[in-house]
Amino acid sequence: MNAPLVVVMGVSGSGKSTTGVLIADRLGVPFVDADALHPLENVRKMAAGTPLEDPDRWPWLALVGKALADASDTGLVMACSALRRAYREAILAEAPGVRFVLLHGSREVLGRRMEGRSGHFMPPSLLDSQFALLEDLDADEPGFVVDVDATVDEIVDEAVAGLSAVR
Ligand SMILES: Nc1ncnc2c1ncn2[C@@H]1O[C@H](COP(=O)(O)OP(=O)(O)O)[C@@H](O)[C@H]1O
Numbered sequence: 733m734n735a736p737l738v739v740v741m742g743v744s745g746s747g748k749s750t751t752g753v754l755i756a757d758r759l760g761v762p763f764v765d766a767d768a769l770h771p772l773e774n775v776r777k778m779a780a781g782t783p784l785e786d787p788d789r790w791p792w793l794a795l796v797g798k799a800l801a802d803a804s805d806t807g808l809v810m811a812c813s814a815l816r817r818a819y820r821e822a823i824l825a826e827a828p829g830v831r832f833v834l835l836h837g838s839r840e841v842l843g844r845r846m847e848g849r850s851g852h853f854m855p856p857s858l859l860d861s862q863f864a865l866l867e868d869l870d871a872d873e874p875g876f877v878v879d880v881d882a883t884v885d886e887i888v889d890e891a892v893a894g895l896s897a898v899r
């Protein structure tokens with residue numbers, strides 16, 4: 733069996749970091765948060781309330797894809813927004829075995845969760861731009877959706893079960 737390469741994706745506040753590290757633990761593989769791979773200018777831009785543009789994203793997505801490709805022997809779970817299909821394709825171009833777990837939640841639920849989160853560079857005011865950019869997984873993309881209006885344990889269970897089914 734190939735080592736699992738997983739991108740836990742979705743808009744800001746959807747729970748990628750919270751669930752991603754637990755999914756990695758259950759799969760017995762390392763976890764990386766793509767937030768840590770952003771160049772400082774990207775973090776500064778978002779922290780100032782300005783959404784990224786695609787030229788800001790491509791070099792970052794290349795780093796995300798490379799980290800996954802470098803982990804093809806050991807496996808890896810990466811938390812990464814991967815909002816548009818083109819971004820997911822950029823990741824897959826580097827690491828073809830990746831499976832995507834799209835964390836889906838309503839604007840209301842995620843807005844509340846972001847308001848309750850502290851110590852993060854991403855302001856809740858950017859949530860609308862994240863939803864505007866999000867393209868749902870198409871049927872021919874490798875992955876599946878998990879609803880996040882649930883407990884963290886339920887979300888992790890569903891993600892791990894889905895990943896065992898597609899592997
Ligand atoms: N299933 C959940 N139920 C309640 N709160 C959650 C859940 N998942 C995440 N949170 C909280 O929502 C906030 C956003 O989660 P986080 O993992 O930081 O999202 P992301 O990494 O996608 O931006 C955090 O404060 C986190 O503790």
Ligand SMILES: O=C(O)[C@H](O)[C@@H](O)[C@H](O)[C@H](O)COP(=O)(O)O
Pocket residue numbers: 743744745748749766767783784789813814815854862
């Ligand atoms: O493509 C983007 O617009 C950015 O990557 C953006 O999505 C950001 O990286 C995170 O989503 C913010 O961090 P959290 O998702 O952890 O809030």
